[in-house]
Amino acid sequence: MTIDLRSDTVTQPTKEMWRAMAEAEVGDDVYGEDPTINRLQERAAEMVGKEAALFVPSGTMGNQVCLMAHTRRGNEIILEEEAHIFMYEAGGPAVLSGCQTHRVKSERGVLCPDDVRAAVRAENIHFPETTLLCLENTHNRAGGTVTSVDRMRELAAVADEAGMSVHLDGARVFNAACAEDVDVRRITEHVDSVQFCLSKGLAAPVGSMVAGSEEFIARCLRARKILGGGMRQAGIIAAAGLVALDTMVDRLVDDHDDARVLAEGIAEMEPFSVDLDSVQSNIVAYDVDPNWFTAADFLADVRAYGVLANPVSPQRIRMVTHYQVDRDDIERTLDSMAEVISQW
Numbered sequence: 001m002t003i004d005l006r007s008d009t010v011t012q013p014t015k016e017m018w019r020a021m022a023e024a025e026v027g028d029d030v031y032g033e034d035p036t037i038n039r040l041q042e043r044a045a046e047m048v049g050k051e052a053a054l055f056v057p058s059g060t061m062g063n064q065v066c067l068m069a070h071t072r073r074g075n076e077i078i079l080e081e082e083a084h085i086f087m088y089e090a091g092g093p094a095v096l097s098g099c100q101t102h103r104v105k106s107e108r109g110v111l112c113p114d115d116v117r118a119a120v121r122a123e124n125i126h127f128p129e130t131t132l133l134c135l136e137n138t139h140n141r142a143g144g145t146v147t148s149v150d151r152m153r154e155l156a157a158v159a160d161e162a163g164m165s166v167h168l169d170g171a172r173v174f175n176a177a178c179a180e181d182v183d184v185r186r187i188t189e190h191v192d193s194v195q196f197c198l199s200k201g202l203a204a205p206v207g208s209m210v211a212g213s214e215e216f217i218a219r220c221l222r223a224r225k226i227l228g229g230g231m232r233q234a235g236i237i238a239a240a241g242l243v244a245l246d247t248m249v250d251r252l253v254d255d256h257d258d259a260r261v262l263a264e265g266i267a268e269m270e271p272f273s274v275d276l277d278s279v280q281s282n283i284v285a286y287d288v289d290p291n292w293f294t295a296a297d298f299l300a301d302v303r304a305y306g307v308l309a310n311p312v313s314p315q316r317i318r319m320v321t322h323y324q325v326d327r328d329d330i331e332r333t334l335d336s337m338a339e340v341i342s343q344w
C-alpha cells in the first residue's frame, strides 16, 4: 500500500461522504436553489462566526474572490513573503484585482505587528493605498505553523489602526484551531473574511468556503460569477462538504500527533534537520544535507518503498499527515527512510 504524504489534498472521500453525495438533494445554485449548498453555506458561516458564506470550487478561487471583493485596482496588499496567495496563485492579485503585493518577512510564517505597521504606506499621491492585510493560518510554506489567537488579535489591531481590512487564507484554519485547542471562531473573529478548504485535512473531494458579512459575501458572489465559479447542481459535492464539517474536524488532532512522531523520527536521521518547534500541525518540512543527496534523489529512492512526498526546494522536503495515514504508516515511512539512508 502506498503511503501518500505529498499533501492532505490527496485524501479520498469517506464512505459517509460517498453516501451523502449519492443521496444529495440538489437544485440550480446560480438561482440560489440548491438546498444542500444553502445548508453548507449556513453551517460554514455559523462555524466560523460570520453572517454569510459562499461555496467555491477551490481555495485559490476563494482567496481570489475575497481579494476582488476587498480591493480596488491600484491598491496594495500586505502579506507574508511566502504566502500561498503570493507564491502559488498564478499572479491572481495582479491579474484579477489589479493589486500589487507587499511582502513582509516573518518568523516561521507568523507576521510581527511592528513589521506590518511599517509596511503600511503613508498617505501620499505617489504611493498605492494599502487596503488589505492577508494572513495565512496555518502557514503552508513555513511547515504548517500556527499564528496564535493573541497574535491574530494584535495583527487585527494594526490593520484597524491603518484602516485595512483583514483576509485570512485559512485553507487549514481548523488545523490552527486544533493546534491552539480553541474553537475556530477565536481565530476567525479577528478577520473580516476567511477562506477555508473542505478538500484538505477535512477530506472532502472538492471545494472551499469563504465567509464574511452579508454585504461582503454578496460582492464575492459577483466575483465568483466573473471567474465562472457558479456551479449549478453542485449540491452533489457540497454534500461531502457537510459531512466533512460534521465528522472530520475533531480528528485533526490525530494528524498532528502523527506529524510529531514523524518529525521526531526524522530528527534522529543524520542527513536531515528538522526545526521541531515549527512542527505545529499536520506538516513536517525538513532540510536535506547536500553532502548526502538532493531532496529529489532521496524521494525517488523512498518512492520504491511506496512512500510519496514532495520536495519544496532542492534541499527541502515536505510530508503531510492526513486521515488516510495512520501510526503504522508513519512507522513504515520512518523504516523506509532509514533503509534508503543505510543503502546510500
Ligand SMILES: Cc1ncc(COP(=O)(O)O)c(C=O)c1O
Residues within 6 Å of the ligand: 057, 058, 059, 060, 061, 063, 084, 085, 136, 138, 139, 140, 169, 171, 172, 197, 199, 208
Ligand atoms: C495555504 C493555502 N491556501 C490556499 C490553497 C489553495 O487551495 P486549492 O488547491 O484548493 O486552490 C492552498 C493549497 O494547498 C494552501 O495550502
